[in-house]
Amino acid sequence: MISIYTVEMDSPEKSLEELVHMKNDLERLWAIYSKYVELAITVGPEVSAALMSIELNNNVGICDAMKKVRRYTVALCQNCQEQGLVMNQWVAEQLIPMVSAAITYETYEWCRCKGDYPLRENARMTFAALLNVPEKYRP
Numbered sequence: 001m002i003s004i005y006t007v008e009m010d011s012p013e014k015s016l017e018e019l020v021h022m023k024n025d026l027e028r029l030w031a032i033y034s035k036y037v038e039l040a041i042t043v044g045p046e047v048s049a050a051l052m053s054i055e056l057n058n059n060v061g062i063c064d065a066m067k068k069v070r071r072y073t074v075a076l077c078q079n080c081q082e083q084g085l086v087m088n089q090w091v092a093e094q095l096i097p098m099v100s101a102a103i104t105y106e107t108y109e110w111c112r113c114k115g116d117y118p119l120r121e122n123a124r125m126t127f128a129a130l131l132n133v134p135e136k137y138r139p
Contacts (some may be wrong), residue, residue: 005051007059011117014031015076019031019084022110024080024083024085025076025079025080025083026076026080026085026086026087026133026137028076029073029076029077029080030124030127031066031100032064032069033073033074033099033100033121033123033127034074034120034124035068035105036066036103036104036107036125037103037107037119038120039122040107040110040111040119041119044115045111045113045114045115046111046114048107048110048111048119049111049112052107052108063104066100066104067100070096070100072096073096073099073100074092074093074096075092077092077096077131078092080131083135084134085134085137086131086132086133087131087132088130089130092114095130095131098126098130099127099131102127103123103127106119106122106123106126107119108121110122123134124139
């Protein structure tokens with residue numbers, strides 16, 4: 001089960017075709033984060049909670065897998081800032097870890113609440129709020 005997270009987050013190349021055809025870099029940036037969210041939804045809150053516990057106690061690579069895609073997410077964030085898709089002007093190298101932490105926390109809360117709210121929608125809202133995405137670019 002752990003390998004699902006590490007392999008999926010470790011290989012954004014698998015989705016390269018999909019990323020190329022997205023309408024803008026903001027959608028590409030979300031696609032990378034949504035992989036983590038979709039995997040949590042796929043395995044459910046109980047398994048996700050167990051994996052988080054294992055990660056905390058044994059560092060099995062789930063968080064490391066997210067860090068491996070950071071160079072892509074930082075570059076996409078910088079592009080979005082230049083294009084006016086992201087209005088938060090914090091340096092992307094500092095902003096992206098904050099976004100990652102917030103989405104991880106959103107997933108933690110979802111697990112804690114036994115999946116009692118829509119993780120995908122809440123994570124997307126958190127993503128848009130932290131990046132200060134103009135309303136016309138929000139889903």
